[in-house]
Amino acid sequence: MAAEKETLWINPDYGKAADLGLTRADLFDASARLDRFAPYMAVAFPETAKTGGILESPLRRLEAMQADVTKRDGYALPGDLYLKVDNELPISGSIKSRGGIYEVLKIAEQVAIDHKMLVYGDNYAKLNAPEFRDLFSHYGIAVGSTGNLGLSIGIVAAKLGFNTTVHMSSDAKQWKKDTLRSVGVNVVEYDGSFTTAITTGRALAAKDPSVFFIDDEGSKDLFLGYGVAAIRLQKQLRDQNIQVDEDHPLFVYLPAGVGGSPSGTTFGLKQILGKNVHAIFAEPTHVPSVLLGMATGMNNGISVYDIGLDGLTEADGLAVGRPSRLAGRVMKTLLLGITTFDDEQVMAYTAEMMDTEDIKLEPSAIAGFAAMAASQQYLSKHFNMPNATHIVWATGGMLVPESEHARNYKIGEALLKQSK
Numbered sequence: 047m048a049a050e051k052e053t054l055w056i057n058p059d060y061g062k063a064a065d066l067g068l069t070r071a072d073l074f075d076a077s078a079r080l081d082r083f084a085p086y087m088a089v090a091f092p093e094t095a096k097t098g099g100i101l102e103s104p105l106r107r108l109e110a111m112q113a114d115v116t117k118r119d120g121y122a123l124p125g126d127l128y129l130k131v132d133n134e135l136p137i138s139g140s141i142k143s144r145g146g147i148y149e150v151l152k153i154a155e156q157v158a159i160d161h162k163m164l165v166y167g168d169n170y171a172k173l174n175a176p177e178f179r180d181l182f183s184h185y186g187i188a189v190g191s192t193g194n195l196g197l198s199i200g201i202v203a204a205k206l207g208f209n210t211t212v213h214m215s216s217d218a219k220q221w222k223k224d225t226l227r228s229v230g231v232n233v234v235e236y237d238g239s240f241t242t243a244i245t246t247g248r249a250l251a252a253k254d255p256s257v258f259f260i261d262d263e264g265s266k267d268l269f270l271g272y273g274v275a276a277i278r279l280q281k282q283l284r285d286q287n288i289q290v291d292e293d294h295p296l297f298v299y300l301p302a303g304v305g306g307s308p309s310g311t312t313f314g315l316k317q318i319l320g321k322n323v324h325a326i327f328a329e330p331t332h333v334p335s336v337l338l339g340m341a342t343g344m345n346n347g348i349s350v351y352d353i354g355l356d357g358l359t360e361a362d363g364l365a366v367g368r369p370s371r372l373a374g375r376v377m378k379t380l381l382l383g384i385t386t387f388d389d390e391q392v393m394a395y396t397a398e399m400m401d402t403e404d405i406k407l408e409p410s411a412i413a414g415f416a417a418m419a420a421s422q423q424y425l426s427k428h429f430n431m432p433n434a435t436h437i438v439w440a441t442g443g444m445l446v447p448e449s450e451h452a453r454n455y456k457i458g459e460a461l462l463k464q465s466k
């Protein structure tokens with residue numbers, strides 16, 4: 047890792063028994079809460095009305111990309127490839143709409159119930175009213191973010207009426223800061239890394255009892271919000287006649303930053319789909335924070351800076367040097383493995399995806415393809431592959447400005463030409 051070499055790590059504890067500290071009941075509790083809030087989301091965010099206020103993304107078959115990418119990367123991919131298009135999730139255009147928004151809603155529900163203004167059986171659309179905005183304006187919500195988590199939390203918390211502060215690292219994109227400021231969020235910028243932003247944000251919030259700090263380095267609620275994806279995916283698989291069993295294993299490839307979104311999703315998948323679903327994470331060679339934490343067993347006790355890495359990557363959503371407290375602990379027995387990739391790879395995939403499928407993703411969001419390429423040789427030796435299903439989890443991109451897509455395309459296209 048210190049040499050910035052691409053690696054594949056297979057988890058020696060995969061499949062062992064463990065007390066996870068989170069249960070399937072927690073997942074259904076989170077799912078029910080999102081259902082209660084659906085009428086609110088539908089009125090407060092009209093773009094979610096067509097799905098009844100439920101934020102979900104399609105599962106899309108990728109035939110052209112499957113043919114192109116396997117030929118270029120030079121490997122066989124038995125089975126079918128799908129893309130989970132979380133880049134189309136409303137509000138943040140990223141996977142963060144799952145965890146971040148869930149935690150904001152949970153806080154809002156608790157505050158409203160404590161003030162006897164809400165009961166569980168109410169139609170939550172009533173929260174979209176001035177008396178609730180007035181109530182929430184007495185409370186703050188704060189978060190540290192590389193960008194997308196801040197977007198999802200900031201937009202929804204500000205809409206509800208909370209005093210909202212997003213602490214952002216210097217590598218967060220300017221357009222994300224601008225978007226947040228335009229909806230009334232207080233954006234605080236830090237010269238240092240994400241770790242500096244989140245540490246300072248947490249310390250400031252701790253001084254004020256009226257402020258809720260949403261902690262990307264260890265929040266169970268964020269984790270469960272991501273996990274609900276599995277309940278929805280199970281139905282999408284059934285609707286598309288995709289079997290998951292011993293002869294039809296399902297492989298899911300997810301990018302990891304702090305590790306919260308891929309770990310929460312994997313936790314959910316294991317609870318709902320069981321032992322025949324297998325997850326592999328992808329991290330930049332310059333920022334293998336979850337891999338470093340899990341392989342050493344030190345989890346959040348070690349950072350990529352400790353082994354001399356610079357933590358810099360084009361995949362800005364993954365530029366997190368220290369893993370979450372929860373990720374490595376819950377993933378200890380649930381995660382099959384982790385691969386690392388060079389930035390050139392994700393830039394090439396980004397262009398290839400536009401060429402073959404006309405889908406625009408941000409570099410962080412496409413890293414699953416690197417995990418897929420790096421793991422097939424191992425998988426072919428250990429699993430029954432002919433009828434496998436592969437899901438690359440695309441984690442963001444819808445709100446990215448056209449100029450940025452064009453820049454990424456240009457860089458990626460040049461790399462594609464070299465590699466073909």
Ligand SMILES: *Cc1c(COP(=O)(O)O)cnc(C)c1O
Pocket residue numbers: 140141142194195301302303304305306307308363364366408410411441442443
């Ligand atoms: C945040 C993010 C990730 C990684 O999620 P973590 O919870 O930080 O591991 C991946 N892709 C995109 C686009 C993101 O915004």
